[in-house]
Amino acid sequence: MAEPVLTIEHLTKEYDGQTVLKDVSLQVHEGEVIVIVGPSGSGKSTLLRCINALEDIQGGEIRLRGQKITAGAKNLPQIRQKIGMVFQSYELFPHLTVMNNILLAPMKAQKRAKEEVQAEAMALLTRVGLADKADSLPRQLSGGQKQRVAIVRALCMHPEILLFDEVTAALDPEMVREVLEVILQLAENKRTMLIVTHEMPFARAVADRIILLDDGRIQDDTDPEEFFESPKTELAKRFLQSFEYTRTRKSDD
Protein backbone atom coordinates (compact mmCIF):
# COMPACT_ATOMS: atom_id res chain seq x y z
CA MET A 1 0.00 0.00 0.00
CA ALA A 2 1.10 3.56 -0.73
CA GLU A 3 2.47 5.81 1.98
CA PRO A 4 -0.36 7.22 4.08
CA VAL A 5 -1.15 10.94 3.87
CA LEU A 6 -1.38 11.24 7.64
CA THR A 7 0.14 9.04 10.31
CA ILE A 8 -0.61 9.34 13.99
CA GLU A 9 1.41 7.13 16.34
CA HIS A 10 0.78 6.67 20.07
CA LEU A 11 -0.54 10.22 20.47
CA THR A 12 -1.01 11.38 24.04
CA LYS A 13 -2.54 14.73 24.94
CA GLU A 14 -2.95 16.17 28.41
CA TYR A 15 -4.64 19.29 29.70
CA ASP A 16 -3.14 20.21 33.06
CA GLY A 17 -2.63 16.66 34.23
CA GLN A 18 -5.83 15.28 32.74
CA THR A 19 -5.19 12.90 29.85
CA VAL A 20 -7.60 13.65 27.04
CA LEU A 21 -6.10 11.49 24.27
CA LYS A 22 -4.57 8.15 25.18
CA ASP A 23 -2.23 6.30 22.85
CA VAL A 24 -4.16 7.18 19.70
CA SER A 25 -2.77 5.66 16.49
CA LEU A 26 -4.30 6.21 13.11
CA GLN A 27 -3.37 6.18 9.44
CA VAL A 28 -5.24 8.10 6.77
CA HIS A 29 -4.62 7.10 3.17
CA GLU A 30 -5.03 9.11 0.01
CA GLY A 31 -8.68 9.57 -0.93
CA GLU A 32 -9.94 8.08 2.30
CA VAL A 33 -12.85 9.61 4.23
CA ILE A 34 -12.75 8.88 7.93
CA VAL A 35 -15.59 9.92 10.20
CA ILE A 36 -14.85 10.27 13.89
CA VAL A 37 -17.80 9.85 16.22
CA GLY A 38 -18.04 9.68 19.96
CA PRO A 39 -19.77 11.16 22.97
CA SER A 40 -19.25 14.76 24.01
CA GLY A 41 -15.88 15.29 25.67
CA SER A 42 -14.34 12.15 24.20
CA GLY A 43 -11.54 14.15 22.56
CA LYS A 44 -12.67 14.48 18.93
CA SER A 45 -11.99 18.21 18.60
CA THR A 46 -8.74 17.84 20.50
CA LEU A 47 -7.57 15.17 18.05
CA LEU A 48 -8.22 17.43 15.06
CA ARG A 49 -6.56 20.37 16.78
CA CYS A 50 -3.46 18.28 17.53
CA ILE A 51 -3.18 17.34 13.86
CA ASN A 52 -2.47 20.91 12.80
CA ALA A 53 -0.62 21.72 15.99
CA LEU A 54 -3.14 24.12 17.46
CA GLU A 55 -2.40 22.06 20.59
CA ASP A 56 0.97 20.79 21.72
CA ILE A 57 1.17 17.09 22.43
CA GLN A 58 2.71 15.22 25.35
CA GLY A 59 3.58 11.98 23.61
CA GLY A 60 3.66 10.22 20.26
CA GLU A 61 4.10 11.56 16.79
CA ILE A 62 2.02 13.04 13.98
CA ARG A 63 3.37 13.07 10.43
CA LEU A 64 1.97 14.46 7.21
CA ARG A 65 3.54 12.67 4.23
CA GLY A 66 6.47 11.81 6.43
CA GLN A 67 6.97 15.35 7.74
CA LYS A 68 6.73 15.57 11.49
CA ILE A 69 4.24 18.09 12.83
CA THR A 70 5.53 19.89 15.91
CA ALA A 71 3.92 22.83 17.68
CA GLY A 72 6.19 25.87 17.48
CA ALA A 73 8.38 24.44 14.71
CA LYS A 74 9.70 26.71 11.96
CA ASN A 75 8.12 24.75 9.12
CA LEU A 76 4.69 24.67 10.78
CA PRO A 77 3.08 27.32 8.51
CA GLN A 78 4.19 25.34 5.43
CA ILE A 79 2.77 22.11 6.81
CA ARG A 80 -0.46 23.78 7.85
CA GLN A 81 -0.96 24.99 4.29
CA LYS A 82 -1.43 21.34 3.37
CA ILE A 83 -4.00 20.76 6.09
CA GLY A 84 -7.37 22.40 5.56
CA MET A 85 -9.45 22.92 8.67
CA VAL A 86 -13.07 23.99 8.92
CA PHE A 87 -14.44 25.04 12.29
CA GLN A 88 -17.90 24.73 13.76
CA SER A 89 -18.17 28.53 14.05
CA TYR A 90 -16.96 29.21 10.44
CA GLU A 91 -14.36 31.78 11.55
CA LEU A 92 -14.46 33.85 8.41
CA PHE A 93 -12.54 37.10 8.84
CA PRO A 94 -15.31 39.65 9.48
CA HIS A 95 -13.49 42.65 7.99
CA LEU A 96 -12.90 41.00 4.60
CA THR A 97 -15.30 40.24 1.79
CA VAL A 98 -15.99 36.64 0.84
CA MET A 99 -13.52 36.86 -2.04
CA ASN A 100 -10.79 38.43 0.11
CA ASN A 101 -11.35 35.84 2.82
CA ILE A 102 -10.55 33.20 0.20
CA LEU A 103 -7.66 35.11 -1.43
CA LEU A 104 -5.78 36.06 1.72
CA ALA A 105 -3.86 32.88 2.55
CA PRO A 106 -3.13 31.75 -1.05
CA MET A 107 -1.73 35.19 -1.84
CA LYS A 108 0.12 35.94 1.39
CA ALA A 109 1.18 32.50 2.58
CA GLN A 110 1.61 30.76 -0.78
CA LYS A 111 2.56 33.91 -2.74
CA ARG A 112 0.32 32.94 -5.63
CA ALA A 113 -0.82 35.42 -8.27
CA LYS A 114 -4.09 37.18 -7.57
CA GLU A 115 -5.66 36.51 -10.99
CA GLU A 116 -4.99 32.81 -10.77
CA VAL A 117 -6.40 32.41 -7.24
CA GLN A 118 -9.34 34.65 -8.04
CA ALA A 119 -10.30 32.51 -11.01
CA GLU A 120 -10.08 29.37 -8.92
CA ALA A 121 -12.02 30.96 -6.06
CA MET A 122 -14.77 32.03 -8.42
CA ALA A 123 -15.02 28.53 -9.87
CA LEU A 124 -15.26 27.01 -6.39
CA LEU A 125 -17.82 29.58 -5.24
CA THR A 126 -19.89 28.78 -8.29
CA ARG A 127 -19.70 25.10 -7.47
CA VAL A 128 -21.13 25.71 -3.97
CA GLY A 129 -23.75 28.12 -5.35
CA LEU A 130 -22.31 31.34 -3.96
CA ALA A 131 -20.88 33.08 -7.02
CA ASP A 132 -23.11 36.10 -6.39
CA LYS A 133 -21.79 36.51 -2.84
CA ALA A 134 -18.15 37.11 -3.74
CA ASP A 135 -18.32 40.76 -2.73
CA SER A 136 -20.51 40.31 0.34
CA LEU A 137 -19.22 40.63 3.87
CA PRO A 138 -19.52 37.57 6.14
CA ARG A 139 -22.15 39.22 8.30
CA GLN A 140 -24.45 39.48 5.28
CA LEU A 141 -24.49 35.69 4.86
CA SER A 142 -26.51 32.95 6.52
CA GLY A 143 -24.73 30.34 8.63
CA GLY A 144 -24.91 27.76 5.87
CA GLN A 145 -23.50 30.21 3.35
CA LYS A 146 -20.67 31.18 5.70
CA GLN A 147 -19.76 27.56 6.21
CA ARG A 148 -19.66 26.90 2.48
CA VAL A 149 -17.35 29.91 2.08
CA ALA A 150 -15.14 28.51 4.86
CA ILE A 151 -14.91 25.23 2.95
CA VAL A 152 -14.01 27.03 -0.27
CA ARG A 153 -11.39 29.04 1.63
CA ALA A 154 -9.79 25.81 2.84
CA LEU A 155 -9.99 24.17 -0.61
CA CYS A 156 -8.30 27.09 -2.34
CA MET A 157 -5.08 26.24 -0.48
CA HIS A 158 -4.97 22.85 -2.26
CA PRO A 159 -4.68 20.93 1.01
CA GLU A 160 -3.68 17.27 1.10
CA ILE A 161 -6.19 16.57 3.83
CA LEU A 162 -9.29 18.31 5.12
CA LEU A 163 -10.37 18.38 8.76
CA PHE A 164 -14.02 19.12 9.59
CA ASP A 165 -15.01 19.68 13.21
CA GLU A 166 -18.79 19.48 13.59
CA VAL A 167 -19.22 21.97 10.80
CA THR A 168 -23.01 21.79 10.91
CA ALA A 169 -23.47 21.83 14.68
CA ALA A 170 -24.09 25.59 14.83
CA LEU A 171 -26.48 25.63 11.86
CA ASP A 172 -30.24 25.80 11.73
CA PRO A 173 -31.54 22.40 10.62
CA GLU A 174 -32.63 23.61 7.19
CA MET A 175 -29.08 24.69 6.39
CA VAL A 176 -27.37 21.48 7.42
CA ARG A 177 -28.04 19.73 4.14
CA GLU A 178 -26.55 22.41 1.88
CA VAL A 179 -23.25 22.12 3.74
CA LEU A 180 -23.20 18.35 4.00
CA GLU A 181 -23.89 18.03 0.29
CA VAL A 182 -20.76 20.03 -0.44
CA ILE A 183 -18.77 17.61 1.70
CA LEU A 184 -20.39 14.61 0.01
CA GLN A 185 -19.31 16.03 -3.32
CA LEU A 186 -15.75 16.34 -2.03
CA ALA A 187 -15.86 12.69 -0.99
CA GLU A 188 -16.95 11.73 -4.49
CA ASN A 189 -13.96 13.62 -5.84
CA LYS A 190 -11.72 11.43 -3.68
CA ARG A 191 -10.65 14.11 -1.24
CA THR A 192 -8.82 12.88 1.84
CA MET A 193 -10.88 13.92 4.84
CA LEU A 194 -11.22 13.53 8.59
CA ILE A 195 -14.73 14.46 9.67
CA VAL A 196 -16.12 14.86 13.16
CA THR A 197 -19.91 14.88 13.11
CA HIS A 198 -23.02 14.05 15.10
CA GLU A 199 -25.08 13.62 11.90
CA MET A 200 -25.27 9.84 11.80
CA PRO A 201 -27.04 9.39 8.43
CA PHE A 202 -24.44 11.67 6.89
CA ALA A 203 -21.61 9.80 8.59
CA ARG A 204 -22.90 6.57 7.14
CA ALA A 205 -23.20 8.03 3.65
CA VAL A 206 -19.84 9.77 3.49
CA ALA A 207 -17.48 7.52 5.44
CA ASP A 208 -15.09 4.88 4.21
CA ARG A 209 -14.19 4.20 7.81
CA ILE A 210 -15.84 5.06 11.11
CA ILE A 211 -13.77 5.63 14.21
CA LEU A 212 -15.41 5.62 17.61
CA LEU A 213 -13.59 7.72 20.17
CA ASP A 214 -14.48 7.32 23.81
CA ASP A 215 -12.65 8.72 26.80
CA GLY A 216 -9.67 9.64 24.63
CA ARG A 217 -9.20 6.16 23.14
CA ILE A 218 -10.06 4.69 19.76
CA GLN A 219 -12.63 2.07 20.72
CA ASP A 220 -13.74 1.01 17.28
CA ASP A 221 -12.37 1.39 13.76
CA THR A 222 -14.51 -0.20 11.12
CA ASP A 223 -16.48 0.31 7.91
CA PRO A 224 -19.82 2.14 8.16
CA GLU A 225 -21.96 -0.86 7.16
CA GLU A 226 -20.68 -2.89 10.07
CA PHE A 227 -20.65 0.02 12.51
CA PHE A 228 -24.28 0.91 11.94
CA GLU A 229 -25.76 -2.53 11.12
CA SER A 230 -23.94 -4.87 13.43
CA PRO A 231 -21.79 -2.95 15.90
CA LYS A 232 -19.22 -5.27 17.47
CA THR A 233 -18.29 -3.46 20.63
CA GLU A 234 -20.48 -2.77 23.60
CA LEU A 235 -19.51 0.91 23.49
CA ALA A 236 -20.54 1.27 19.84
CA LYS A 237 -23.90 -0.31 20.60
CA ARG A 238 -24.47 2.03 23.49
CA PHE A 239 -23.32 5.03 21.49
CA LEU A 240 -25.73 4.24 18.67
CA GLN A 241 -28.54 3.64 21.12
CA SER A 242 -28.04 7.11 22.52
CA PHE A 243 -29.10 8.43 19.11
CA GLU A 244 -32.12 6.13 18.93
CA TYR A 245 -33.20 7.50 22.27
CA THR A 246 -32.94 11.15 21.30
CA ARG A 247 -34.76 10.44 18.07
CA THR A 248 -37.70 8.63 19.64
CA ARG A 249 -38.02 11.34 22.24
CA LYS A 250 -38.00 14.00 19.58
CA SER A 251 -40.72 12.33 17.52
CA ASP A 252 -42.84 11.88 20.64
CA ASP A 253 -43.20 15.53 21.49
Place this chain on the structure above:
Amino acid sequence: MQSLGVEVLFKGKNFARLMGGMWTALKISLVSIAISMVLGLLLGMLVSRKNRVLRGVMRCYLEFIHIMPQMVLLFLVFFGTSKAFGWNLSGELSSVIVFSLWGTAEMSDLVRGAVTSVPKIQYESAMALGMTPAQVNRYVILPQAVRRLIPQSINLITRMIKTTSLVLMVGVVEILKVAQQIIEANRKASPNAAFGVYLTVFLLYFLLCWPVSLLAKHLEKRWG
Protein backbone atom coordinates in the same frame (compact mmCIF):
# COMPACT_ATOMS: atom_id res chain seq x y z
CA MET B 1 -28.04 95.11 29.64
CA GLN B 2 -25.06 94.14 31.69
CA SER B 3 -21.88 93.54 29.83
CA LEU B 4 -20.69 89.95 29.51
CA GLY B 5 -17.13 91.16 29.69
CA VAL B 6 -16.31 89.83 26.25
CA GLU B 7 -15.24 93.28 25.13
CA VAL B 8 -11.90 93.03 26.94
CA LEU B 9 -10.88 90.51 24.30
CA PHE B 10 -10.97 93.16 21.66
CA LYS B 11 -8.78 95.56 23.58
CA GLY B 12 -5.24 95.83 22.32
CA LYS B 13 -3.59 92.50 21.54
CA ASN B 14 -5.71 90.47 23.94
CA PHE B 15 -7.37 88.28 21.33
CA ALA B 16 -4.10 87.57 19.58
CA ARG B 17 -2.57 86.64 22.95
CA LEU B 18 -5.41 84.27 23.66
CA MET B 19 -4.98 82.63 20.28
CA GLY B 20 -1.25 82.40 20.90
CA GLY B 21 -1.91 80.59 24.16
CA MET B 22 -4.29 78.30 22.40
CA TRP B 23 -1.64 77.48 19.83
CA THR B 24 0.91 76.60 22.53
CA ALA B 25 -1.61 74.31 24.17
CA LEU B 26 -2.51 72.71 20.88
CA LYS B 27 1.15 72.22 20.00
CA ILE B 28 1.79 70.44 23.30
CA SER B 29 -1.28 68.25 22.75
CA LEU B 30 -0.41 67.40 19.17
CA VAL B 31 3.18 66.44 19.91
CA SER B 32 2.16 64.37 22.95
CA ILE B 33 -0.67 62.73 21.01
CA ALA B 34 1.64 61.75 18.16
CA ILE B 35 4.19 60.26 20.57
CA SER B 36 1.48 58.48 22.60
CA MET B 37 -0.19 56.92 19.56
CA VAL B 38 3.04 55.46 18.20
CA LEU B 39 4.52 54.28 21.50
CA GLY B 40 1.11 53.08 22.76
CA LEU B 41 0.59 50.98 19.67
CA LEU B 42 4.00 49.34 19.96
CA LEU B 43 3.76 48.77 23.72
CA GLY B 44 0.16 47.54 23.46
CA MET B 45 1.13 44.97 20.82
CA LEU B 46 4.05 43.81 22.96
CA VAL B 47 1.88 43.44 26.06
CA SER B 48 -0.72 41.43 24.13
CA ARG B 49 1.90 38.71 23.87
CA LYS B 50 2.26 36.27 26.67
CA ASN B 51 5.53 37.51 28.17
CA ARG B 52 4.98 37.64 31.93
CA VAL B 53 7.81 39.98 32.88
CA LEU B 54 6.79 42.51 30.28
CA ARG B 55 3.17 42.34 31.41
CA GLY B 56 4.20 42.87 35.04
CA VAL B 57 6.31 45.91 34.21
CA MET B 58 3.53 47.37 32.10
CA ARG B 59 0.96 46.84 34.80
CA CYS B 60 3.11 48.80 37.30
CA TYR B 61 3.55 51.60 34.78
CA LEU B 62 -0.19 51.73 34.09
CA GLU B 63 -1.12 51.69 37.77
CA PHE B 64 1.38 54.45 38.53
CA ILE B 65 0.05 56.67 35.77
CA HIS B 66 -3.57 55.99 36.73
CA ILE B 67 -3.08 56.74 40.40
CA MET B 68 -0.97 59.90 40.03
CA PRO B 69 -2.95 63.03 39.19
CA GLN B 70 -1.47 64.59 36.07
CA MET B 71 -0.73 67.74 37.97
CA VAL B 72 1.45 65.90 40.43
CA LEU B 73 3.27 64.26 37.53
CA LEU B 74 3.82 67.65 35.97
CA PHE B 75 5.34 69.07 39.13
CA LEU B 76 7.40 65.95 39.55
CA VAL B 77 8.90 66.22 36.07
CA PHE B 78 9.21 69.99 35.98
CA PHE B 79 10.46 70.77 39.47
CA GLY B 80 11.44 67.39 40.83
CA THR B 81 13.75 66.21 38.10
CA SER B 82 15.43 69.57 37.55
CA LYS B 83 16.40 69.51 41.23
CA ALA B 84 17.39 65.88 41.20
CA PHE B 85 19.36 65.78 37.96
CA GLY B 86 20.28 69.40 37.65
CA TRP B 87 18.90 69.82 34.15
CA ASN B 88 16.61 72.57 33.13
CA LEU B 89 13.51 71.36 31.42
CA SER B 90 11.32 73.96 29.82
CA GLY B 91 7.67 74.01 30.78
CA GLU B 92 6.69 72.91 27.30
CA LEU B 93 9.06 69.98 27.26
CA SER B 94 7.98 68.81 30.73
CA SER B 95 4.39 69.01 29.60
CA VAL B 96 5.12 66.96 26.52
CA ILE B 97 6.92 64.35 28.64
CA VAL B 98 4.10 64.06 31.15
CA PHE B 99 1.32 63.98 28.58
CA SER B 100 3.22 61.43 26.52
CA LEU B 101 3.76 59.21 29.55
CA TRP B 102 0.07 59.42 30.32
CA GLY B 103 -1.13 59.06 26.71
CA THR B 104 1.19 56.13 26.05
CA ALA B 105 -0.10 54.31 29.12
CA GLU B 106 -3.74 54.83 28.17
CA MET B 107 -3.14 54.05 24.52
CA SER B 108 -1.24 50.84 25.19
CA ASP B 109 -4.08 49.71 27.42
CA LEU B 110 -6.61 50.45 24.68
CA VAL B 111 -4.48 48.53 22.16
CA ARG B 112 -4.15 45.57 24.50
CA GLY B 113 -7.90 45.58 25.05
CA ALA B 114 -8.62 45.78 21.33
CA VAL B 115 -6.16 43.05 20.38
CA THR B 116 -7.28 40.64 23.09
CA SER B 117 -10.93 41.28 22.22
CA VAL B 118 -10.38 39.50 18.90
CA PRO B 119 -11.42 35.91 19.68
CA LYS B 120 -8.60 33.36 19.99
CA ILE B 121 -10.22 31.14 17.41
CA GLN B 122 -9.73 33.88 14.80
CA TYR B 123 -5.97 33.50 15.35
CA GLU B 124 -6.36 29.75 15.14
CA SER B 125 -8.32 29.73 11.90
CA ALA B 126 -5.78 32.10 10.35
CA MET B 127 -2.88 29.95 11.59
CA ALA B 128 -4.64 26.85 10.27
CA LEU B 129 -4.53 28.42 6.81
CA GLY B 130 -0.74 28.34 7.03
CA MET B 131 -0.02 32.03 7.57
CA THR B 132 2.92 33.01 9.74
CA PRO B 133 2.20 34.73 13.08
CA ALA B 134 3.34 38.06 11.57
CA GLN B 135 0.95 37.66 8.63
CA VAL B 136 -1.89 36.70 10.97
CA ASN B 137 -1.31 39.83 13.05
CA ARG B 138 -1.00 42.10 10.08
CA TYR B 139 -3.91 40.89 7.94
CA VAL B 140 -6.36 39.38 10.40
CA ILE B 141 -5.91 40.63 13.95
CA LEU B 142 -4.76 44.24 13.59
CA PRO B 143 -7.44 45.31 11.09
CA GLN B 144 -10.09 44.00 13.46
CA ALA B 145 -8.42 45.57 16.50
CA VAL B 146 -8.02 48.94 14.77
CA ARG B 147 -11.73 49.12 14.04
CA ARG B 148 -12.42 48.74 17.74
CA LEU B 149 -9.58 51.04 18.62
CA ILE B 150 -10.35 54.10 16.53
CA PRO B 151 -13.34 55.52 18.42
CA GLN B 152 -11.61 54.90 21.74
CA SER B 153 -8.35 56.49 20.73
CA ILE B 154 -10.18 59.54 19.39
CA ASN B 155 -11.88 59.81 22.75
CA LEU B 156 -8.41 59.69 24.32
CA ILE B 157 -7.22 62.41 21.95
CA THR B 158 -10.05 64.76 22.96
CA ARG B 159 -9.29 64.12 26.62
CA MET B 160 -5.63 64.89 25.99
CA ILE B 161 -6.50 68.16 24.28
CA LYS B 162 -8.69 69.13 27.22
CA THR B 163 -6.20 68.23 29.88
CA THR B 164 -3.55 70.41 28.31
CA SER B 165 -5.04 73.29 30.28
CA LEU B 166 -3.18 71.76 33.20
CA VAL B 167 0.17 72.95 31.87
CA LEU B 168 -0.74 76.34 33.20
CA MET B 169 0.50 75.01 36.49
CA VAL B 170 4.10 74.90 35.32
CA GLY B 171 4.08 78.28 33.74
CA VAL B 172 3.67 77.63 30.08
CA VAL B 173 1.92 80.55 28.55
CA GLU B 174 -1.13 78.65 27.72
CA ILE B 175 -4.70 79.45 27.04
CA LEU B 176 -5.98 79.57 30.59
CA LYS B 177 -3.00 81.48 31.75
CA VAL B 178 -3.44 84.06 29.05
CA ALA B 179 -7.07 84.25 30.04
CA GLN B 180 -6.09 84.87 33.64
CA GLN B 181 -3.63 87.56 32.66
CA ILE B 182 -6.24 89.31 30.60
CA ILE B 183 -8.67 89.11 33.48
CA GLU B 184 -6.14 90.52 35.94
CA ALA B 185 -5.16 93.38 33.67
CA ASN B 186 -8.74 94.41 33.13
CA ARG B 187 -10.08 93.93 36.64
CA LYS B 188 -10.91 97.64 37.01
CA ALA B 189 -12.17 98.45 33.54
CA SER B 190 -14.29 95.33 33.01
CA PRO B 191 -15.31 93.64 36.25
CA ASN B 192 -17.11 90.96 34.26
CA ALA B 193 -13.99 90.05 32.30
CA ALA B 194 -13.64 86.74 34.15
CA PHE B 195 -16.93 85.48 32.82
CA GLY B 196 -16.39 86.74 29.30
CA VAL B 197 -12.90 85.44 28.96
CA TYR B 198 -13.63 82.05 30.43
CA LEU B 199 -16.67 81.77 28.19
CA THR B 200 -14.44 82.41 25.22
CA VAL B 201 -11.91 79.86 26.43
CA PHE B 202 -14.70 77.35 26.84
CA LEU B 203 -15.95 78.03 23.33
CA LEU B 204 -12.46 77.70 21.88
CA TYR B 205 -11.95 74.33 23.56
CA PHE B 206 -15.36 73.27 22.40
CA LEU B 207 -14.53 74.21 18.82
CA LEU B 208 -11.34 72.21 19.10
CA CYS B 209 -12.85 69.06 20.56
CA TRP B 210 -16.21 69.00 18.86
CA PRO B 211 -15.05 68.11 15.33
CA VAL B 212 -12.83 65.42 16.82
CA SER B 213 -15.72 63.83 18.70
CA LEU B 214 -17.98 64.08 15.63
CA LEU B 215 -15.34 62.22 13.66
CA ALA B 216 -15.20 59.61 16.42
CA LYS B 217 -18.96 59.07 16.22
CA HIS B 218 -18.85 58.81 12.46
CA LEU B 219 -16.07 56.22 12.48
CA GLU B 220 -17.79 54.30 15.24
CA LYS B 221 -20.89 54.00 13.08
CA ARG B 222 -18.99 52.99 10.00
CA TRP B 223 -16.74 50.40 11.62
CA GLY B 224 -18.61 49.58 14.82
